[in-house]
Amino acid sequence: MDEPVLRVRNLTKTYMQGKIPVHALNDVSFDVEKGEFMSIVGPSGSGKSTLLSMIGLLDKPTSGSVFIDDKEITKAKESEVPKLRREKIGFVFQHFNLIPTLTAFENVDVAMRFARVPKNERKQRAVELLTQMGLADRMKHKPSELSGGEQQRTAIARALSNHPAIILADEPTGEVDTKTRDMIVNLLRKLSEEGHTILVVTHDTAVAQQTGRIITMRDGMIESDKT
Amino acid sequence: MFDLILRNITQRKLRTGLSIFGIALGIFAVIVMGGMSEHFNMTFERSISLTADKIRVLPEVGLFGASLNESKASEVKRIPGVSDAYGMLQSPLDPESLGFGGDMVIGVPPEKMVSVLKDTKLTEGRSLVAGDNYRAVIGSSVAREFNLRAGDEMEIKSKKLERARSITNIRNFTVVGVMEYTGSFFDGGIIIPLDTAQKFYNRGNTVSFILAVPDPETDPEELARRIELNVEKVKTFSPAELKTQIEQSLIIFTLITLSAAVLAAIIGGLSVMNTMLMSVSERTKEFGLLKALGADTRDILFMTMGEAALMGLLGGILGIIGGGAVVYLLNDYLAARGTVLFTITPRLIVISMVFSMGLGIISGTYPAYRAAKMSPMEALRYE
Numbered sequence: 001m002d003e004p005v006l007r008v009r010n011l012t013k014t015y016m017q018g019k020i021p022v023h024a025l026n027d028v029s030f031d032v033e034k035g036e037f038m039s040i041v042g043p044s045g046s047g048k049s050t051l052l053s054m055i056g057l058l059d060k061p062t063s064g065s066v067f068i069d070d071k072e073i074t075k076a077k078e079s080e081v082p083k084l085r086r087e088k089i090g091f092v093f094q095h096f097n098l099i100p101t102l103t104a105f106e107n108v109d110v111a112m113r114f115a116r117v118p119k120n121e122r123k124q125r126a127v128e129l130l131t132q133m134g135l136a137d138r139m140k141h142k143p144s145e146l147s148g149g150e151q152q153r154t155a156i157a158r159a160l161s162n163h164p165a166i167i168l169a170d171e172p173t174g175e176v177d178t179k180t181r182d183m184i185v186n187l188l189r190k191l192s193e194e195g196h197t198i199l200v201v202t203h204d205t206a207v208a209q210q211t212g213r214i215i216t217m218r219d220g221m222i223e224s225d226k227t
Numbered sequence: 228m229f230d231l232i233l234r235n236i237t238q239r240k241l242r243t244g245l246s247i248f249g250i251a252l253g254i255f256a257v258i259v260m261g262g263m264s265e266h267f268n269m270t271f272e273r274s275i276s277l278t279a280d281k282i283r284v285l286p287e288v289g290l291f292g293a294s295l296n297e298s299k300a301s302e303v304k305r306i307p308g309v310s311d312a313y314g315m316l317q318s319p320l321d322p323e324s325l326g327f328g329g330d331m332v333i334g335v336p337p338e339k340m341v342s343v344l345k346d347t348k349l350t351e352g353r354s355l356v357a358g359d360n361y362r363a364v365i366g367s368s369v370a371r372e373f374n375l376r377a378g379d380e381m382e383i384k385s386k387k388l389e390r391a392r393s394i395t396n397i398r399n400f401t402v403v404g405v406m407e408y409t410g411s412f413f414d415g416g417i418i419i420p421l422d423t424a425q426k427f428y429n430r431g432n433t434v435s436f437i438l439a440v441p442d443p444e445t446d447p448e449e450l451a452r453r454i455e456l457n458v459e460k461v462k463t464f465s466p467a468e469l470k471t472q473i474e475q476s477l478i479i480f481t482l483i484t485l486s487a488a489v490l491a492a493i494i495g496g497l498s499v500m501n502t503m504l505m506s507v508s509e510r511t512k513e514f515g516l517l518k519a520l521g522a523d524t525r526d527i528l529f530m531t532m533g534e535a536a537l538m539g540l541l542g543g544i545l546g547i548i549g550g551g552a553v554v555y556l557l558n559d560y561l562a563a564r565g566t567v568l569f570t571i572t573p574r575l576i577v578i579s580m581v582f583s584m585g586l587g588i589i590s591g592t593y594p595a596y597r598a599a600k601m602s603p604m605e606a607l608r609y610e
Contacts, residue, residue: 114520
């Protein structure tokens, strides 16, 4: 087996709700191999979204560590965080989170600007990705002119733009109909077959069934890990 | 990045427009007020340079007002180091006016004209000569105001108080010469022979002040003190003293006008800050998202401050154009009436430009800081 892309070790997150500590994550450890297509499922409050925020550097754990490509990202300095987010992680959100004032093309382009990619390369890559997502003729449209499925595909193109080590998708099918849902899941699976590592958080069992590995969470702990 | 900034500020056209207008008004005030103070500064500077080589001898102000006998001039002239000294009489052209900024009738001994005018040239006619009576050499503004040329007649009034009655005396003077534009008080001057002036204004043998021309190798400061010690009941203003005194009053004038203008501009800056704060809080999610996509703090700072700076810059340009247009029209209107009030100097434009941009950037700092420290978690949860 290859070196795992993602290693989560003894990850714990405790919030204080007033004076009562809430254990959102309790000693969670697992590995993810390169090219894996996996899902994390569990009821609301089971800690799956918290886990995703820790891996995506959106939040800091109370203890434990996360390694991406052998780099311990949980130890990163505040000033290094943006660079790690750009280079290691691609986000796909439930609400798409495209910038409403920019076209599909510009939404993909803007992510690469922060990575200081030269203009020509950015253009080439954005066109290539959007074409790959089947959006070649929708590039000049604003998010409000795109369907849910098209918006989510734009978001996936954006997530891929900086060649991230891992794609984190938070309920990527939460806002779309079943037909679009199947299309997005197929797309994600295809990407994993091309070598992208994809981690989906969902409560939709139909989505989870399609992934190669399902981690079920309950009360901040891993209840089961099935391949 | 610049295209993003431009897109963001054009997103809310009315709001951006109002903020830009706020800055523009402030800069407009800076240009108009600043133009006025620049004009006064320059007039005084040029006027001082015209008399910089001479010492002013004034009557020591006594209980009965100022009066200086012409004979003092020869007393001054006798002091070693003084090469020449002569009296001058000054009176406002309009006897009703208080004499600030308006045209002045100046009585000068005709044979001293060369010394008085220094290197000021005449565009028309000739200078005064001994034996001229009701003849005058006029400044460029006076010529324009009354539409006079050499050879024309000019009406001058004087007022005499007699037992609580005032008698107005009117005489026609013939214009013999017109001076070039100097940018100094000469432009509003009507120079007539001193003896005629004394007669016309009923001043006997008195003069308003005496000008003492120092010998080239004499220190004017020291000479001024010597004159004060040797001639009774006079005080002197050496060129340097005159300069400091005028500068002091100019500084106060400049401070008053500019602080009013700066206040207006700061209010414009606050409107930019308000706009930026609103736009930042509206875009909470967007900034969170940009951070999740890996935007550096400086990217976000650059974007938000850039928006504010651009608004400041646009407002500044508008304000300068608007202020410039108004000043141009006002000057045109005033020139026909004999005065000019404003001068827009390159330095004023540069200051306004830098000030408006600086104002934009300063007003954008706090909103930008708020945007940059937004946690992506918070922002993305915010639906």
